[in-house]
Amino acid sequence: MPSKQTAAGAVDILSHVMEQYFQPNDEAYITDVLSEAVMKTVIKYARKAMDELCIIGHDGTPSCKICKRSIWRRRG
Structure with a gap:
């Protein structure tokens, strides 16, 4: 998953927990x-x-460090 989506998900979780925490x-x-x-x-x-x-x-294609493969399939 792209780091931007991971960060957005983490912030979403934190915001919901903080809603309860600051009651x-x-x-x-x-x-x-x-x-x-x-x-x-x-x-x-x-x-x-x-x-x-x-x-x-370098070509803008994300890859997974765990399996060392490209995350996106290339067409062609």
């Missing part, structure tokens, strides 16, 4: 702790996914 309820300790864990995990692994999984070749 004015002081009695939601467990929910807050779980939200913090989710946010830390998303940040850690989104960066890793963006760095390791998708690279763009």
